Amino acid sequence: MKTVPALRLSCGVLFALASIHAWSQTSETGAAATGSAMAASGAMPAKATRQANRALRRKVYAAIVKYKEIDAGKISVIAKDGAVTLDGTVVDESQIDKVTAIAKSVTGVVSVTSRLAVRKPFGGQ
Known part of the structure; x- marks a missing residue:
């Protein structure tokens, strides 16, 4: 007698899981279509834009670090x-001026805004 309610419950759970899985696949297909439409229109997805910004930031910072007289930290x-x-x-x-020129020389940099300030090291001259 107890097996019938347990069987009904397990069938209901399986049905619900199958429905959720089918819905999930449909939404992924829609997302892929939206992504390809964005790529066709020329707009970069937000993730790709963030990655490009991070890559450019790293390139500029790496260029500054090459100059030992500048404390890039x-x-x-x-x-x-x-x-x-x-x-x-x-x-x-x-x-x-040197740091600004270094940043401008990096490929991909369109403009440079400098908010750098001069600050002598503690105990420095």
């Missing part, structure tokens, strides 16, 4: 669609 780089913003501190006025 005190400089932050923000990249958005080719526009790069530099923020932080340097120890000499001439380094502001």
Whole structure:
């Protein structure tokens, strides 16, 4: 007698799981169609845009790090669609121009905004 309700319950659970799985596949197909429509229209998906921005930020930062006289640890780089913003501190006025020139020389950089400030190291001259 107890097996009949248990069998009904298990059939109901299986039916619900099958329905959820079928619905999930349908939504994935719709998402793929939407993604291909976005690609056809020329718009980059948000994930690809974020990845491109991160890659550009890393390239600019790597270019700055190559110069040992610049303390790159005190400089932050923000990249958005080719526009790069530099923020932080340097120890000499001439380094502001140097860091800006380095950022402009990186492939993919469209514009550079510098918010760098001069700050002498503690105990420095």
